[in-house]
Amino acid sequence: MQSNILDLITIDRRSALEYDTQLKKSIKSLILDKTLYYRTALPTPKDLAEFLIINEKLVKSAYNQLEKERYIHLSKDGQYSVSFFESSNHFFDRNTTIYEVIISLGLEPSIECIEKRIIFLNEETVKQMGFDSDKSNEYLYINRMYFGDNQPIMILENYLPLYIFPNIFEKFNGDDPLYQHLKEYYGVDNITSRRTIKSVNLNQRLADLLNEAKNAPSIQSTNHVYDRFNRLIDYSRSHTISSYYFQTLITREEMEKYLYTKN
Amino acid sequence: MEYIHINKLITTSIYKQIASSITEAIVSGLLKYNDKLPTEKEICESFGISNTAVKMAYEILITDGMIKRIKGKGTYVTNREINHTDLHAFLTAYNAGENISDGYTKDIILFDRIRKDHGIYRDMKLDTGEKCYLIITLVKSYQNPVLLQKVYLPDKYFPKFNKKYDEFNKLYEFIENVCDYKIKHLHSTFRAINASSAEALLLNVKTSDALSFVRTQIVNESDDIIGYVCSYFPGDFTEFEVIADAI
Numbered sequence: 066m067q068s069n070i071l072d073l074i075t076i077d078r079r080s081a082l083e084y085d086t087q088l089k090k091s092i093k094s095l096i097l098d099k100t101l102y103y104r105t106a107l108p109t110p111k112d113l114a115e116f117l118i119i120n121e122k123l124v125k126s127a128y129n130q131l132e133k134e135r136y137i138h139l140s141k142d143g144q145y146s147v148s149f150f151e152s153s154n155h156f157f158d159r160n161t162t163i164y165e166v167i168i169s170l171g172l173e174p175s176i177e178c179i180e181k182r183i184i185f186l187n188e189e190t191v192k193q194m195g196f197d198s199d200k201s202n203e204y205l206y207i208n209r210m211y212f213g214d215n216q217p218i219m220i221l222e223n224y225l226p227l228y229i230f231p232n233i234f235e236k237f238n239g240d241d242p243l244y245q246h247l248k249e250y251y252g253v254d255n256i257t258s259r260r261t262i263k264s265v266n267l268n269q270r271l272a273d274l275l276n277e278a279k280n281a282p283s284i285q286s287t288n289h290v291y292d293r294f295n296r297l298i299d300y301s302r303s304h305t306i307s308s309y310y311f312q313t314l315i316t317r318e319e320m321e322k323y324l325y326t327k328n
Numbered sequence: 329m330e331y332i333h334i335n336k337l338i339t340t341s342i343y344k345q346i347a348s349s350i351t352e353a354i355v356s357g358l359l360k361y362n363d364k365l366p367t368e369k370e371i372c373e374s375f376g377i378s379n380t381a382v383k384m385a386y387e388i389l390i391t392d393g394m395i396k397r398i399k400g401k402g403t404y405v406t407n408r409e410i411n412h413t414d415l416h417a418f419l420t421a422y423n424a425g426e427n428i429s430d431g432y433t434k435d436i437i438l439f440d441r442i443r444k445d446h447g448i449y450r451d452m453k454l455d456t457g458e459k460c461y462l463i464i465t466l467v468k469s470y471q472n473p474v475l476l477q478k479v480y481l482p483d484k485y486f487p488k489f490n491k492k493y494d495e496f497n498k499l500y501e502f503i504e505n506v507c508d509y510k511i512k513h514l515h516s517t518f519r520a521i522n523a524s525s526a527e528a529l530l531l532n533v534k535t536s537d538a539l540s541f542v543r544t545q546i547v548n549e550s551d552d553i554i555g556y557v558c559s560y561f562p563g564d565f566t567e568f569e570v571i572a573d574a575i
Binding site for chain 1: 446514
């Protein structure tokens with residue numbers, strides 16, 4: 066967090082450019098060069114207008130444009146903050162835990178269990194998920210929020226079969242990293258994760274939990290996790306906040322594999 | 329309604345004739361996703377047939393997943409397949425429309441030469457004023473848009489860029505074989521965004537619908553960003569598959 070953001074935002078009164086355009090450019094370049102980090106709170110339009118001695122409408126106009134371009138975000142309580150997320154992570158294309166991803170973003174991770182209960186799934190659902198439908202249809206359902214510096218980043222819903230993890234409801238409290246627990250208490254490792262990723266609009270429930278507006282864009286990942294015996298041990302679905310993204314580097318070697326062997 | 333053909337003199341039931349006419353129109357691309365179909369009443373009046381025949385035809389099409397009814401709005405074409413792609417394959421080949429296969433068409437909808445674009449120019453390390461070619465293409469699968477792509481090629485790396493590109497629908501082949509660059513790597517970022525009205529119009533979705541947005545920097549062996557690609561996929565109709573092994 067910057068000690069005094071007001072000092073960083075400047076306008077040039079001799080410039081022919083409109084003040085709102087100047088403000089927008091100034092804030093945008095501060096975000097892009099990472100002077101203002103993701104989640105940094107911006108001054109209210111009133112405070113910034115008073116500081117720069119300009120009309121509040123011009124600040125609002127600049128903020129509106131930045132919000133439209135997805136650089137900043139207006140929360141429900143009227144606070145503007147940076148929503149541009151400039152951090153590399155590999156959650157979607159590598160098998161790392163969400164906990165590790167949050168740490169790699171330079172944030173303090175925490176988990177909150179919203180719901181934890183035993184459910185009975187019907188045969189069709191069990192088959193759709195890919196579990197063994199001949200076994201017991203009892204599953205542990207856990208719905209958890211992942212936070213970075215106490216701000217929501219991801220919501221995750223897991224389904225764990227009780228025929229692999231007996232008594233897990235009693236043993237796992239929901240607020241700890243899951244796979245660590247599965248390894249420690251059941252000797253089960255997460256070896257391969259098959260993910261289907263798509264972009265969706267958040268519904269009201271998820272939007273409320275992630276502190277987003279309804280219909281905000283979100284990366285949805287549906288995951289099938291297998292152990293060393295290629296046994297499906299976990300089915301889960303995650304949704305991330307709208308400013309979350311992932312990066313990847315494709316080397317020439319990988320390119321050649323796809324480009325020149327495909328034909 | 330010209331796509332509905334009814335012959336009352338043959339033995340085939342009228343409801344089947346209506347259903348197959350509409351199916352044919354959808355498969356051929358005459359009717360596209362989200363196109364509105366005539367009301368039952370309109371068909372009845374136009375062809376002088378019973379309401380029951382139209383109702384039955386629409387029921388069949390609904391069961392087949394070709395059309396859907398939206399209460400208070402009407403009946404719409406809904407046959408839009410979900411495009412599955414391997415994420416890594418996409419980020420390499422598909423990314424630049426390299427693996428356009430049967431049933432896919434790729435149309436260049438804009439050729440332009442720009443001098444500024446704040447976000448893009450920053451990512452490409454270009455100064456405002458530097459010239460850059462912009463090529464916008466739309467990829468369709470059986471008439472349904474599946475990918476909107478903006479390719480940026482700076483003038484300084486492609487000084488002799490001309491209509492040659494038009495003949496090449498494979499970007500990397502153009503960069504490597506025609507322009508003699510060797511690509512070192514591709515750096516991509518993937519995120520979800522809300523469709524702007526222009527993006528929505530081209531991708532045949534609603535404004536603010538979620539899109540998968542991928543930006544790719546094309547880097548040559550001298551570590552110059554010689555090209556930049558922005559890809560927009562309709563979120564509801566695109567799924568990326570990833571298999572990740574534990575490290």
